[in-house]
Amino acid sequence: MTLSRRMVLAGLVAGAARPVLGQTAPAGLRAVPAEDLVRAADLGGEVAYLVADSRSGLVLESRGATRPMPPASTAKAITALYALEALGPGHRFATRLIATGPVAGGVVQGDLVLAGGGDPTLNTDDLAQMAAQLRARGVSGVAGRFLVWAGALPYAREIADDQPVHVGYNPSVSGLILNHNRVHFEWRRAQGGYALTMDARGERHRPRAYTAAMDLANRKGPLFTYAEQGGKERWSVAQAALGKEGSRWLPVRRPELYAGDVFQTLARAQGVPLPAPQPVAAMPGGAVLVEHASAELRPILRDMLRYSTNITAEAVGMSASLRLGAAAGHGESGRAMAAWLRTRAGVEGARFADHSGLGAASRISAAEMVAALARLAPQHGLRPILRNFAMRDANGREDKAHPIRVAAKTGTLNFVSSLAGFMTAPDGTELVFAILTGDLARRARAAQTEQPEGNSAWLRRSRRLQQQLIERWGALYGT
Template identity: 65%
Template sequence: MKISRREAMTGLAALGLCGGPALGQGTALRPGSAEDVIAAAQLGGEVSYVVVDARSGLVLEQRGADRGMPPASTAKTITSLYALETLGPDYRFRTRLIATGPIAGGKIQGDLVLAGGGDPTLETDALAEMAARLAAAGVRGVTGRFLVWGGAIPSAEQIADDQPVQVGYNPGISGLILNYNRVYFEWKRAAGGYALTMDARGARNVPRVYSADVGLSSRAAPLFTYARQGGKEHWTVASGSLGKAGSRWLPVRDPVAYAGDVFQTLARAQGVPLPPPKSVSTLPGGTVLVEQVSDPLPVILRAMMKHSTNVTAEAVGMTTSVARGAPAGRGASGAAMSEWLHARLGGGRARFVDHSGLGADTRISAMEMVRAVTLLGPKAGLRGLMKPFALRDAGGKVQQGQALRVDAKTGTLNFVSTLTGYMTAPDGSELAFAIFTGDVARRARAGASEQPQGGRAWISRSKVLQSALLERWGALYGG
């Protein structure tokens, strides 16, 4: 695609790369075709997008690109940029076992502290390895207490307030995160009823969980209820909803108690009996006996982008705000990221209520998203963190042998579907884009439902629309 110097400078100004306006007007739509594609999707609500030449910054096509829309999980794109600039690509999270006194006669003369460092990828098997290393260091018990600290980042019982109570993608947050703060619930029909279990399973270790329990209820609805009482998490499930057998991950609302519970079991299996875990708000000083170190930040972010893990985004974003000396509590940390983005883009109206995009009140325009992807993404290696996007045909099926290389982040909420990233056309043309679709009114009417009526079909039509727009741009601007 050949672009004149004048066109390139116009595009650079539109993206804020030279002394032009903060947000550009772009070029007009080709008559009919893009609007026909949008009309055929029959989504209702709003559809906005912008596509730019990634090298020059030229705005090639846009529709409502200045309109603030819910980004859903494409917000993780901004979180990744926020974290990489502040923490750096070499950053690793650390989970530690700290002794407040010396080891004598096989026992810590004082307390043992399990101290979280905000690692969102800590799993049961890694915690089991820490217990084994503690035993290998000669520890056989403590004279004092077993303390658990999760204060590396502020805690919250859930990420968003408008989600169904049972969804595992909306767990609690703290500086000690285990199994993405989820507990495994399994049921099997047995004589006289059901056998129900809750565990913190890993690939090699399946410790029973004592900090949470679940019971049956003969009601028809709701599917699940939840309560915290007596230092324990209590679930009930509607018995009529259970088949012969099944399982699912439920969210953990008290992550510190959960991690302490599981570690106590794992340590006991290594011959290190510990007293009941006790949560503390202040980290005691002492000697680090065992340290579990996470993968480097880009590895964590790549997995987050691929699997869209919300608690990872929140932990990474809050850790970044702490490192910047900014407010890091739920909501406040999202606002801190908003201010950071405004500073980097030279203005804007983006407003984040979290780092994962789960909160439906977050708003960012397609233009602001593309400016971030284009201006900040290359230095951060953002494209390498995104996953390949498979184009869909008119029937919603994945196309075979697509000619366009698309690396992108998807986002999905009820009646919200978003996509942002990069595209390479067959001739080598590089484009960056953001596509936001959302029927906010219909989402509000659906309420806190896992599968609202018509929701899946709506999302499917949106994905077909996204693919059609990408193919259109590849044909128009990549030839």
Template identity: 55%
Template sequence: MAKRAAPGIDTLIARTGLSGKVGFVVADAKTGAVLEAHNPVLKLPPASTTKAITAMYGLKTLGSGYRFVTRVLATGPVQAGIVQGDLVLQGSGDPALDTDQLADLAARLRAAGVRGVSGKFIYDDRALPHLKSIDPGQPEHVGYNPAISGLNLNFNRVHFEWKPASSGWAVTMDARAKRYRPQVQVARMKVVNRQVPIYTYADAKGADQWTVASGALGKGGSRWLPVRRPGEYAAEVFQTLARAQGISLPRAQRAKTAQSGTELARHQSAPLSDILRGMLKYSTNLTAEVVGMSASRRRGGTGASLSASAGQMEDWLKATLGPRHAKFVDHSGLGDGSRISANEMNRALLAAAPDGALKGLMKDVPMRDAKGKVVKGSPIKIKAKTGTLNFVSSLAGYVTTPKGRELTFAIFTADTSKRAQLSRSERERPEGGRSWARRSRGLQAQLVDRWATVYEL
């Protein structure tokens, strides 16, 4: 095969000055023939490219048209607008449920003629286990590491906003969406006169208790914080939204057993294919974990932990797509212990290539030059999933060359030694992390450009 001049692999890697290890494979998407590889069997952390595997797992197990359903049930009849029994808010794990949709559910309940309940208001989040976080090793306050349950809201994050006030600071904690922003009590914030630590967290007095250092607040601002009590969070917000509809509900209690009753109202999520498209675009960790655990439960697993569910995904991967040595500790790639080689990731992408379902869900990744600038009008088309952890960067997916040849590829880079030296508090913005990631992304862009040149036909 004739090849046009392009920098060699060793030259490209050396130019970046990237510490750690590099592994990659590129193959012809139609024949599966490997065109070029470097450390192809070296197992490295996949980071969020794990979500590509999770997407395949969810599609094959649940189906592209699968929808999560959030329901309101009554354990007794409705008489004169009052439920004679308990009212149950029951989730199935919907990872995309937001406050506006919960408000619409409350409006449907009002349209069904409900104004109150004679018994208890119960929330049932038992469709999935309640896990306090995805990765316990992450800093407490990062919004990408929330809790998981069978009843999730706003990606299990609460909006913290602060403004200067005459007496110090005006602070709000709310469950905002586009139309509604109800304040909540399940997550509380106290401003403390200190410089560090910036945040502290405690599970106390029946709520998420946060403190923030006054020295870090500047002139005001906002950020999303993780919610550790997602079922209770959703139930409190629903109670507030129901009150706005003229429905009086007592404080919610968590279901101790699976609940059943007459359905009074429901909210259906978008089809799974749409949810996965959003997950692959925005890299939402909660979505990946919920989809993965839901798929494992459909396959008969207990889904008692992320590692157990991820183990089921490993078994499925071995049985259906070929890779036999991948190790996953979760479905999002956030955890430190997941490992896969570029060769095995590429094999999975090749196996998924014929029907095009995964490629169609992946985001368009713009072609960039070695300095990271977008190359406008580039004839090279990339559909891929990115992945980033501290001193870990990955890219895996599909490339269409200027002359229409389809390629699959996986690129993994990692300096696991540097990563292992980070303390928990350093993980949000480690020294040298940004420059390392920039060099890695530059290498990825140069490799894709090389392949589109050398293997254009």
């Protein structure tokens, strides 16, 4: 354990090899040796952390604070700051229906274009509303084609390449995003086998997804397989893994066709028959007939931080890169965010493979994370949109009367667990901290595995250690 009384904002992230000034732990910290807590957690791999006074920047305690570690979803806190600065808290994403020709006799004399604007929150019910608005404009048909445009953001087939093929949190990224680019698969035991359905369900509408199909396979594994055939996404599922009934969301790899297919169904229900959707690379010009605007960016980011939605992080991060004039391809946008962080917070060593933290190649140190939060969060109002981190009692139940209050972002990958944010000590002192843990050797062995053996117990021990460290730091500022 290294204790430092330097200002973290004045040099720790630039290099911690210099002699530290404070070498004696305060009495409140000596009572519970941090190394004993780390040993008891028995995590293997690396445990790194740093906590500092959020006003003065004075470091209270650190361990391995300059060691680059995978941030997991704590990277979303950096992405939120990046997007707030580049786009502004009031930014809205727009999805449009565009006619390339005039409307005469209720018919578009040209093509109708469903044009995505990178909205990560667009859902089936939104498209249903757009279809109703199109009919209300007097449109009853299209003389030309039905085009779908997803070029507002560069396409990425998946966020990370080391995830199982079927996990819904690793979909494709594009400028047209529907239902977080996921399709709903449901199964129910029926006479002679199973009834399988694929749909694009919202709260009020459940249109069938014609661009996706599921086959039942007589095998024990793998659980799912995926292929693209003739413009259709074809899945198979191992029958041995299905119980009586169930459902799950699966990732979509052709999001423009998926969204176009769903809109075609919804428009037909409104009395507006459309031809089959056709992707188009270049945005056609024309008149906007209908526009759907998302919520403002700040509540979108609040939900992203609360529910840790990867596709939202990718969409807002790539949109921020575009606004700043940087390359917005998947990897390029992550590098642009790292360059921005270097300029704005003096963080030299961070690197981001993406904006969500799902990619295993992303790295940031605890000192760099604390520096970024301490320097940038106050001016962009990050803390109010961070989720309140529940402190728990000895039985694992939420302790609502706990004297320490924490607002932070969690991060979880197989054998990686992180927590970064702000804490209010019992006496009201405000601290900023980052705790990064990871056993990267075990993670590498668990690639392409959704629930590797031992991972759940490892994560529980890591989360327990995180709370113990927070309580240790809070003890210095007791009532």
